[in-house]
Amino acid sequence: MPDMSDEVDQTIPALASSLGIVDAATGKLSDLATVDKSSLVAAISESSNGLDALKADVANKSYYVTPEMYGAVGNGTTDDGTAFLNMYADAKTKQVSVRLTKSRYKITKPLNTVGVSTYSDIYSVLDIQVSAADGNAFTWGGENVTICGVCFELSNSTTNTSMQGLYNASSNVNNQRFIRNKVKGKTFKSDGVTGNIYGVWVNANGLRGVRICDNVFETVNYPVQINQQTAGGNIATPMGSPIENIYIEDNVILKGTIGINTPHVYCHHAFIRNNRVTSDTGFNINLAHVNNFVVEGNILDGATVTTDSVLHIEDVSYAGTVTNNIIRAQNQADAIRIQLASGVSQDTYVPTEGILVEGNDLKGVGNANGVQIVDTSSKRIKLSNNRIENFAIGATINATQCDINDNRFLSCPLCLYLTQRVRVSGLIVESCTTIVRSGNSIPVEIDGITFIGEVPTLKPQVVSSNISMVIYRNVRFSSPVGVTISSTTAFDLFVLPDSGKFDFNLYYKLSNTTNSSIVRLNAKYDGTTFTPTKTYELLNGGVGGGTFAMTAGKLTASHFLSGGTLSITWDITIDSLVYTA
Numbered sequence: 001m002p003d004m005s006d007e008v009d010q011t012i013p014a015l016a017s018s019l020g021i022v023d024a025a026t027g028k029l030s031d032l033a034t035v036d037k038s039s040l041v042a043a044i045s046e047s048s049n050g051l052d053a054l055k056a057d058v059a060n061k062s063y064y065v066t067p068e069m070y071g072a073v074g075n076g077t078t079d080d081g082t083a084f085l086n087m088y089a090d091a092k093t094k095q096v097s098v099r100l101t102k103s104r105y106k107i108t109k110p111l112n113t114v115g116v117s118t119y120s121d122i123y124s125v126l127d128i129q130v131s132a133a134d135g136n137a138f139t140w141g142g143e144n145v146t147i148c149g150v151c152f153e154l155s156n157s158t159t160n161t162s163m164q165g166l167y168n169a170s171s172n173v174n175n176q177r178f179i180r181n182k183v184k185g186k187t188f189k190s191d192g193v194t195g196n197i198y199g200v201w202v203n204a205n206g207l208r209g210v211r212i213c214d215n216v217f218e219t220v221n222y223p224v225q226i227n228q229q230t231a232g233g234n235i236a237t238p239m240g241s242p243i244e245n246i247y248i249e250d251n252v253i254l255k256g257t258i259g260i261n262t263p264h265v266y267c268h269h270a271f272i273r274n275n276r277v278t279s280d281t282g283f284n285i286n287l288a289h290v291n292n293f294v295v296e297g298n299i300l301d302g303a304t305v306t307t308d309s310v311l312h313i314e315d316v317s318y319a320g321t322v323t324n325n326i327i328r329a330q331n332q333a334d335a336i337r338i339q340l341a342s343g344v345s346q347d348t349y350v351p352t353e354g355i356l357v358e359g360n361d362l363k364g365v366g367n368a369n370g371v372q373i374v375d376t377s378s379k380r381i382k383l384s385n386n387r388i389e390n391f392a393i394g395a396t397i398n399a400t401q402c403d404i405n406d407n408r409f410l411s412c413p414l415c416l417y418l419t420q421r422v423r424v425s426g427l428i429v430e431s432c433t434t435i436v437r438s439g440n441s442i443p444v445e446i447d448g449i450t451f452i453g454e455v456p457t458l459k460p461q462v463v464s465s466n467i468s469m470v471i472y473r474n475v476r477f478s479s480p481v482g483v484t485i486s487s488t489t490a491f492d493l494f495v496l497p498d499s500g501k502f503d504f505n506l507y508y509k510l511s512n513t514t515n516s517s518i519v520r521l522n523a524k525y526d527g528t529t530f531t532p533t534k535t536y537e538l539l540n541g542g543v544g545g546g547t548f549a550m551t552a553g554k555l556t557a558s559h560f561l562s563g564g565t566l567s568i569t570w571d572i573t574i575d576s577l578v579y580t581a
Helices: 005-018 037-060 081-094
Strands: 075-079 096-100 103-107 118-120 123-128 147-150 149-158 166-168 172-180 182-185 198-202 208-213 217-219 221-227 243-248 252-254 258-261 266-272 277-279 286-290 290-296 299-301 307-316 318-323 326-328 334-339 355-358 359-362 370-371 381-386 388-389 393-397 403-405 409-411 414-417 421-432 434-438 442-451 467-478 482-486 490-494 501-511 516-525 528-541 544-551 554-561 565-580
Touching: 081 096, 081 103, 096 258, 149 286, 182 198, 258 266, 266 286, 286 290, 307 318, 307 326, 326 334, 334 355, 334 359, 370 388, 421 434, 434 442, 434 467, 482 554, 501 544, 501 554, 516 544, 528 544, 554 565
Parallel strands: 075 103, 096 118, 103 123, 118 147, 123 149, 147 172, 149 182, 166 198, 172 208, 182 217, 198 221, 208 243, 217 252, 221 258, 243 266, 252 277, 258 286, 266 290, 277 299, 286 307, 290 318, 299 326, 307 334, 318 355, 326 359, 334 370, 355 381, 359 388, 370 393, 381 403, 388 409, 393 414, 403 421, 409 421, 414 434, 421 442, 442 467
Antiparallel strands: 467 565, 482 565, 490 554, 501 516, 501 565, 516 528, 544 554
């Protein structure tokens, strides 16, 4: 209850002045002999009633109520469910908030708190023990409603039937906040792993401003969902007004997912930032029917059992950025999968704006894709400045009008699998077997490849003659450090295409502090004969002219060395290499 002393302190002086007991001008006590005694008695009686009314009025205007005002004990063993039901009903009538003051409340009844904000300064525990037949464990929401600082421990006694935990179905309201709470599921399905109670699930439309921030979720199924779609149901008509300004930020989610799935509602301006999410089912973050979204700065640890993806963007989502996330994929899962064709929603909207995937750190376990653009509807995707490590395929692109630039691929047997013609530039490649595989007989052009610390492989992967032409431009690489070569003995420079035909021009520099050989070379292979032609050569020191050959599928070089052996480095730039099947 709030302190009433200010109201009383203001009322008493006014009363004394009106009765003539205190001089209004000087504030000093009047001569009581001049005071009308009968009027004084009547006034005191009337003012006493007024003070009682004031007290009642202040009580009715309380800023908050507490469970203890309605008989709650708060010792963690006594069932305080009835007290909480009465408290929330009264708080809604009085339009006041709830403040939790004790450390632990046991509640065995589902709570409907719609329209009422709940606060706790000490992370009071609401130990809610219900069953699936009860419906929702804790229903919340409403205009300007906040749930803050509460520790929810949720139990569902119906083992293999999941139920809603913290459910919100309040449509057409503004500024709802679920912040700085802790949510823990305490019961599981019969497998002992899958939680049987959900976390925060918002099933509403027409929302303007929802913040789910700074929370910790543990062992609840679907910890954070803005979701209106019934599983497996085809939804062919709009479900309500658009949802805008969704903030899901700075949460820690242990064994769960973040999802937005709002068919035909057109959820827009959704910001999913700086969350730490581990999952035992996959789909750490799943977005569908969302536009103008930001997925930024999240740390996502994928599940060991999933075969889909860690970050999944689907079903006519568009106009978004996926930036600066750290994603660790397990099993057969892609790190990022984008699949924008309409799904079970039957949404007919065709996205006209693309998605930027930039600055992400993706690491797998040698399977699946770092990034997979699944379908031809997923147009205008830009992959830029990502680090993609240890996937079977760095990126698979099945859509047109895509840009792939300045990405780094490490330990990927195949960097790129392209089934549509896209723009590719600025690859950085380390410990990868093959640069590109092409499908649908499309030509491929890659402008700018830098190889790090290896003998590079320039041959494309040819499968069923699905590659027609590959053009590499501005390819750069250097020798490993500390290489020693012997006079007239060939050494490997890089792996050539071993089928089809190719033609390339390169700049070659072999050097140490006192010796050098600079060569410009054109090389052709017509499927049978390899023909190298030096167009320029400059020698210095004890290095003789270079001899170049195609040996066991590699370009090799050899030099006469006056000293017999030489510790050197070499640098190569290929202006262009054209490969035709």
